[in-house]
Amino acid sequence: MGAIPSVMSMFAKLDGKTALVTGASSAGFGRHFAHVLADAGAAVVVSARRKPALDELVQDIVGKGGKAASVAMDVTDIASVTAVMSEHGPFDIVVNNAGVSVGNPILDQTEDDYDFVINTNLKGVWNVGKEAARGMKDAGVAGSIINIASITGLRQVQAISPYAISKAGVIQMTKQMALEFARYDIRVNAIAPGYFESDLTRDYFKTERGQALIQRVPMRRLGDYKSLNGPLLLLASDDSSFITGSVIAVDGGHLLSPL
Secondary structure, three states: OOOOOOHHHHOOOOOOOEEEEEOOOOOOHHHHHHHHHHHOOOEEEEEEOOHHHHHHHHHHHHHOOOEEEEEEOOOOOHHHHHHHHHHHOOOOEEEEOOOOOOOOOHHHOOHHHHHHHHHHHHHHHHHHHHHHHHHHHHHOOOOEEEEEOOHHHOOOOOOOHHHHHHHHHHHHHHHHHHHHHHHHOOEEEEEEEOOEOOOOOOOHHHOHHHHHHHHOOOOOOOEOHHHHHHHHHHHHOHHHOOOOOOEEEEOOOHHHOOO
16 A cells, blocks of 8 residues: 555645636735645636736746736626636636725715625626636536635624625625535635734724724734635635535634624
8 A cells, every 4th residue: 555645745735726816916815815826836817907916916926936827807897707717717716805895884885885895895706706607617627616705794893884795795695606506516615804904904903993903803813814824725625625605714713702
C-alpha cells in the first residue's frame, strides 16, 4: 500500500481550477480572496467596473507566481455578465463579492439609495450566480458558487437597512440556488463575515462608538482577513463536495451576543 497523504497536503488544492471573483477592485475582501485562491493554485479572473485597479491586482498576483486576468464587468447589467461568462467561463469557482452600502436611517434614504444597494448586492449576485451556474451546467462542471453575505443579514443594525436587507436576501438566495443546482453537482454556499477593519471602517473603529461595538463582539476584537481563508478554501475545494446551502459565519461569535 502506498503512503497515505496527510490531511494538510490534501486540503484545498485548486490546481487546474478557474475562479471568478467579483468586486475585486477595492482594497478589501475581493482582493484578499483573489490572492488566496491564486496562492492555492487557481487561475483567477478578477472583475469590477474599474479595470485599472484590477490590472494592478493582476500584476501583484502574477508577480508572486500566480495566474490571473482582469475583466471589466457590471454585475447589475446582465449583458455585461453574460459577456464575461461567454469569454472566460465556464468557471469552477465563483466568489460573488461585489457589494455597496449607504449609511443613512431609513427616513433619510432615497429610492435611488435603496435601488443602488439592492441592484448591486442582490440582483448582482442573482445575475452572476445564475449565469455562472448555466455555464457550469452546460459544460458539465461540478462547480462551487460562494456568495459573500454578512451577519447583518441575520441580525438588525442601525442606519444601513438596504445593505442588511440585501444580505438577508443573499442568504435566502444561496439556499434556493443550492436546492435547484444540486442536481447538476453545483454547490452554492455563503460566508457571512462579521466586523473587519478596512479602508472604509478603520477610522470608525478608532472612535468611542466603534470601540464600544468591538466590545460587543464576544472575542473582543475585529476579524483578521486570514480568518476567512479556511472557509473560503474549504468551500472552493472538492473537500466540501457534499456541502451546499450552508452559511458560515466568521464573526468572533457576534451572532451569539445577547440583544
